[in-house]
Amino acid sequence: MKIVFYGSGNMASAIFTGLIESNTVKGEDIYLTNRSDIEELKRLNSTLNTQYSYDDVELLSNADFVFLAVKPHDFDSLVERIQPHHNAHNKFVSMMAGVPINQIKTKLQTSNPVARIMPNTNAHVQQSVTGISFSDNFEESDKQLLFDLLDAFGTSIEVEEDSLHDVTAITGSGPAFLYYMYEQYINAANQLGLSHEDTDIAVRKLIIGTARMLENSELSLDQLRENITSKGGTTKAGLDALAKHPIEAIFVDCLNEALNRSKELGK
Numbered sequence: 001m002k003i004v005f006y007g008s009g010n011m012a013s014a015i016f017t018g019l020i021e022s023n024t025v026k027g028e029d030i031y032l033t034n035r036s037d038i039e040e041l042k043r044l045n046s047t048l049n050t051q052y053s054y055d056d057v058e059l060l061s062n063a064d065f066v067f068l069a070v071k072p073h074d075f076d077s078l079v080e081r082i083q084p085h086h087n088a089h090n091k092f093v094s095m096m097a098g099v100p101i102n103q104i105k106t107k108l109q110t111s112n113p114v115a116r117i118m119p120n121t122n123a124h125v126q127q128s129v130t131g132i133s134f135s136d137n138f139e140e141s142d143k144q145l146l147f148d149l150l151d152a153f154g155t156s157i158e159v160e161e162d163s164l165h166d167v168t169a170i171t172g173s174g175p176a177f178l179y180y181m182y183e184q185y186i187n188a189a190n191q192l193g194l195s196h197e198d199t200d201i202a203v204r205k206l207i208i209g210t211a212r213m214l215e216n217s218e219l220s221l222d223q224l225r226e227n228i229t230s231k232g233g234t235t236k237a238g239l240d241a242l243a244k245h246p247i248e249a250i251f252v253d254c255l256n257e258a259l260n261r262s263k264e265l266g267k
């Protein structure tokens, strides 16, 4: 199987690293290109054994899956490279937030199969949650091949294309929202007495341990929380302070803004 990535940035590299490190695809079967950073492509070649080229005819020839991994605002410059050279064998897999399948088909002037995925950077540790939607003409056997690729770097959920906006907000951008929250937690913790170094280590371990509990425990979130909350104790005092703030409303605002932006990006 020949897989091409147009774009070797944050999201693409998380995916192709996951594919190679899980032994799902050999580095030599993955072809990378980017706007102009050949040093980056050479570095990836020496660490992951991936191929690289700026020759679009060579890249697209016999390519089974062509990942579109550029920012939405760079799509037009990508179209200039791909449109003249794509062939009937190419199946496109776009990870561009917000850009609809029909727009991809129109700009590339293609009736080839197109899938849209919305992964997240947890693909680096094979834990991406990836939403996926397919054009009507995507063959079942090709869908299965693509699902197998997605499984190599996490779990996937097939959704209606419109729902990819929700996936983008909730899990595509989601790691950033959680990192931001953790940053605030660390900033607050730094105002207590521990050294900043100890606080950083302690909070990282706290986050990892809490995530492992979510993974391994059959208890609900609220039960897990209850199990820490002694009557009249410290946790109750802290939770009562939290409850005075509109935390749910803050996240409603955050997710709605991300969702609206996803819709705007496709226009």
Ligand SMILES: NC(=O)C1=CN([C@@H]2O[C@H](COP(=O)(O)OP(=O)(O)OC[C@H]3O[C@@H](n4cnc5c(N)ncnc54)[C@H](O)[C@@H]3O)[C@@H](O)[C@H]2O)C=CC1
Residues within 6 Å of the ligand: 006, 007, 008, 009, 010, 011, 012, 033, 034, 035, 036, 037, 069, 070, 071, 072, 074, 077, 078, 081, 095, 096, 097, 118, 119, 120, 121, 172, 173
């Ligand atoms: N970073 C994330 O967490 C996620 C990003 N995405 C989507 O993935 C896409 C890429 O995002 P990032 O990896 O974060 O961006 P990035 O800025 O890290 O990488 C963009 C890549 O596109 C390349 N590029 C730009 N114009 C090009 C052209 N004409 N031909 C070939 N390559 C070109 C750049 O050289 C770079 O390698 C975006 O559309 C974004 O919406 C989706 C889910 C999560």
Ligand SMILES: O=C(O)[C@@H]1CCC=N1
Residues within 6 Å of the ligand: 097, 168, 172, 173
């Ligand atoms: O910020 C963005 O637009 C992309 C899509 C999801 C995560 N990063």
